[in-house]
Amino acid sequence: MTKTYAVIGDPIDHSLSPAIHNAAFGFLGLDCTYIAYRIPKGELAQGIEALKKIQIAGFNVTIPHKIEMMKLLNEADENCKTIGATNTVVNENGVLKGYNTDMDGFLDPIKKRNIECKDCNVLLVGAGGAARAIVVGFSKMKVHKITIANRTKQKADELIKFANKLGLESDYTDLDNAGNIVGKYKFVVNATSVGLKGSASPISTRAITKDSIVYDIVYMPVETELIEQSKKQGATIIYGWEMLLGQAMRSFEIWTKRPAPYEAMKLTLLGRF
Numbered sequence: 001m002t003k004t005y006a007v008i009g010d011p012i013d014h015s016l017s018p019a020i021h022n023a024a025f026g027f028l029g030l031d032c033t034y035i036a037y038r039i040p041k042g043e044l045a046q047g048i049e050a051l052k053k054i055q056i057a058g059f060n061v062t063i064p065h066k067i068e069m070m071k072l073l074n075e076a077d078e079n080c081k082t083i084g085a086t087n088t089v090v091n092e093n094g095v096l097k098g099y100n101t102d103m104d105g106f107l108d109p110i111k112k113r114n115i116e117c118k119d120c121n122v123l124l125v126g127a128g129g130a131a132r133a134i135v136v137g138f139s140k141m142k143v144h145k146i147t148i149a150n151r152t153k154q155k156a157d158e159l160i161k162f163a164n165k166l167g168l169e170s171d172y173t174d175l176d177n178a179g180n181i182v183g184k185y186k187f188v189v190n191a192t193s194v195g196l197k198g199s200a201s202p203i204s205t206r207a208i209t210k211d212s213i214v215y216d217i218v219y220m221p222v223e224t225e226l227i228e229q230s231k232k233q234g235a236t237i238i239y240g241w242e243m244l245l246g247q248a249m250r251s252f253e254i255w256t257k258r259p260a261p262y263e264a265m266k267l268t269l270l271g272r273f
């Protein structure tokens with residue numbers, strides 16, 4: 001029987017996950033298919049029941065359900081528990097097991113470039129669900145300090161507490177000041193949705209230098225305003241599509257227990273932009 005996988009979220013119609021996963025299934029000749037399924041906020045439990053009825057083999061979870069989904073899992077792996085959110089679920093005869101591949105997906109391109117993170121300082125812009133996975137990732141890489149810049153200070157404060165619990169030094173700056181101090185940080189990461197669809201950079205890029213590493217998790221467009229400006233100033237760039245691909249590959253491997261076909265997935269993804 002064909003195995004069916006899905007990505008659930010809202011909005012979901014522009015998700016690139018079906019294209020990436022179907023390309024991988026096709027490349028390996030697996031009898032599997034992957035669909036996008038819209039579940040509005042507040043309707044997660046019913047949506048999951050419907051997926052169980054069609055014996056979904058597994059699914060990805062995206063905005064706005066990553067945290068809420070934790071309550072509907074029967075089991076959760078270590079990363080899931082630490083981050084408090086899931087993006088990948090396996091369904092074994094109605095038993096749902098959650099994983100979180102966002103963190104490793106985020107770290108993949110850093111490791112690929114052999115960038116040393118130990119004892120470095122990070123300026124993290126954003127304090128939502130994605131930022132949480134990134135904080136856990138950087139704590140595993142043993143960074144020295146994370147400064148959180150966010151529009152809403154209260155959310156930054158919560159993330160600072162979370163970082164402290166993981167043994168990380170962490171402090172706050174506002175978005176305006178972030179642009180002034182960015183030159184003091186080895187890493188600058190944008191984990192907000194600002195930059196999506198061509199909107200402005202979340203922080204001023206004036207003080208970004210050739211020694212900065214700028215990582216924007218926004219992947220649409222590929223060259224966000226933050227990336228374009230930082231590139232002009234000579235910074236090392238890590239693209240949002242690299243994280244998207246990293247998390248997709250790991251989800252694929254959890255589901256199929258086979259190495260994900262990187263090139264096939266990458267070509268399909270980049271062809272979509």
Ligand code: ATR
Pocket residue numbers: 063125126127128129130131150151152155191192193194202
């Ligand atoms: P995700 O799961 O992708 O992290 P999220 O939890 O909704 O999504 O977090 C979105 C992040 O983008 C938050 O840091 C949010 O800032 P607030 O905490 O102030 O809401 C940030 N964000 C979204 N739109 C923004 C905007 N127009 N200007 C500045 N920050 C914005």
